[in-house]
Amino acid sequence: MSVPVPVSVSVSVPVSMSVPVSMSVPVSVSVPVLMSVPVSVSVSVPVSVPLSVFPRSGTRAMIVVAGSALACAALECRSISRDERAMLAIDLRGKRALVAGVADDAGFGFAIAKALAEAGAEVAVATWPPALVIFRTMLDRGKFDESMTLSDGSKMKFAKIYPLDADYDTLADAPAELRESKRYRDCGDFSIAGVAAAVAADWGQLDIVVHSLANGPEVKNPLLETSRKGYLAAVSASAYSMVSAVQHFAPIMRPGGSFVSLTYMASERVVPGYGGGMPAAKAALESDTRTLAYEAGRKWGHRVNVISAGPLASRAASAIGFIGQMIDYNQRNSPLTSPLTAEEVGATAAFLCSPLASGITGTTMYVDKGFAAMGMAVDREGAKPL
């Protein structure tokens, strides 16, 4: 005789890992029924083991059928093989990111936006007003369609493109002449505070802010020929803008938020031709990263890191005039001789913004094929490179 018996079960297993598992467990029990005749029934009990519980392969687990100590059964659990199990992954699903400094698909900002999108984040970008119209036009005409294609075949979408001039903390700081100029007058509040307010209105909160912008009007000038105005402009646009970004965005970020900015090794060593106060701006950015990490960590639990990237022929770098030589020199003298790609920097930024990097803050992370580790050029005459 077969009697359907409602039972509840609990599973007790030794814990060894944190992997989700679900098992269908055939259980045989003897059940006293109304007729007081012991009968044998067979029930199939779907057992869900909580996320934090995963038995080792071969573990024997006790199934206890609740109610009247009816029966217990042993089962053999099969562990999910490495191939079947999800591997350690950068998972930014549910996170919202703003990447400032995107105006085409050639620079680090774009690659970072794409890496964040690949990891599942919702991504908005902020674009310098003088570059905004051309950027929107190119996007609308599908010029970036190929580079915006994600690995699953879908096309990356920017949740929004905010006009941003990182030289200004509030709209009132911008000269009236600039505010009324052709490229700025339809941009609304393009200041850092204005973009933060717009993001708060659109999203409420966000999780990630990437600062991928710099400007040094006299970057081609040697320091000995750099004006005070040019020097301070470089520091203002390229370094203070990050301080201001943390001031304005940190309060609207969910706890555990992450900031990442981009620096260049000329902050520490002389790169002739990279002038106009830009090395000082990058040195300030790196130093501020440490202080901001401390202050934003204690105040909000946010992290602040900076990536020191090797040379890349982005639009900004190409404007300096000798980016080809910089790339070539780095390749000849780095431990890794393949050219640095923007995607390598994008992947590092995505990692730094992810919970996998929850212990990393205040760090300057080199993504430069190891160039910064070298103490002597190996392409010199008489050297025997490996």
Ligand SMILES: NC(=O)c1ccc[n+]([C@@H]2O[C@H](COP(=O)([O-])OP(=O)(O)OC[C@H]3O[C@@H](n4cnc5c(N)ncnc54)[C@H](O)[C@@H]3O)[C@@H](O)[C@H]2O)c1
């Ligand atoms: N390309 C390199 O070789 C290299 C190496 C190391 C670090 N970096 C850094 O990477 C970051 C991104 O630069 P990139 O090389 O990818 O070039 P890029 O041209 O893609 O990005 C620079 C962006 O900054 C924007 N910008 C300039 N002034 C601005 C302002 N006042 N407000 C808002 N936006 C402004 C530009 O419109 C541009 O979109 C910069 O901080 C740069 O110094 C570049």
